[in-house]
Amino acid sequence: MSNMKKIIRDNVSRIERYKPGLSLEAIKREFAPEGEISKLASNENPLGPSPLAIQAIRESLEEGNLYPDDSCYDLKKCLAEHLGISSKNLCVGNGTTELILLLGVAFMNPGETFIASQSSFIMAKMVAQVMDSKLVEVPLKKYRHDLDAILG
Template identity: 45%
Template sequence: MSVKPREATKKVKPYIPGKPIEELKRELGITEEILKLASNENPVGTSPKALEAIKESIGETYLYPDDECFYLKRGLSKHLGVNAENLIVGNGSVELILIASMVYLTPDDEFIMGDQSFALGKISATLMGAIFTGITEKDYTHDLNAIRDAVSEKTKIIYIDNPCNPLGTKLSRKGIEDFVNSIPDGILIILDEAYYEFVRDE
């Protein structure tokens, strides 16, 4: 007898991440410096403060980390002006999108996002066997009106990455606030701002 995966997993197309800088240089014969923003890599390098913190804690790497992220949540709480109890810390957007999908989606639920948005949204919805609705972008950015019009009784999650990855465009703060306020209760809106620090609001 063989163990069979869930049928939904057969519909998932593999996520192909961007190539590392070293591989790009080798393939394209580039000798100049490359600044790669597509994988959320810091173009100015690691912060000296982060390096110092790593050096200070290197002797404790044998210990299991604080899974509650107490000090990180406390710092984020102060920086963002929100309660620490309202924060969930994850290993990047990938983990948090998958967790949200596992917690909220059933096969009868709908996940809405832009067609050309971060691929993990579609992958997570497909893994859960949920209904995926991709909305065509307008002028290379999220068409919030079309997303709003697509909302149905089955809609459970709306995913918006701002700035949009991989398109590189962004929505204004007011546009997002107006959109969020127009969505009915009972729908989780995931606003992924992984690239927020690369842009300024209008």
């Protein structure tokens, strides 16, 4: 099919492309070709990965051909024990983007209202649009989420 827009739902086709911050390479080229840069945008860690994470990755490389446990049983078990709750109360995913999308698709119906704080992650707006729902953005209160206003 030559024009995919003809088959995409209207509310989905109106979603604006996410514009991430500049890459570290682009920042260096533009602002400090010789200097050291600590990028704090895009939820990136200027300190790099934890040595324990690097060790765990190295130890699991030989299992890279195997599909991981998609139920995240061990992770949920450890988290549940640490938090003192049932693992059935946990939902894990590959970051907040996936979790917000999954929860929105699972629980929202077209025409319902999605409530989020202003300045929240852009995914809230995108999920509301995908689900053909109304987004209500609650202003921050002293640079914090106003939970009372969200619940009201």
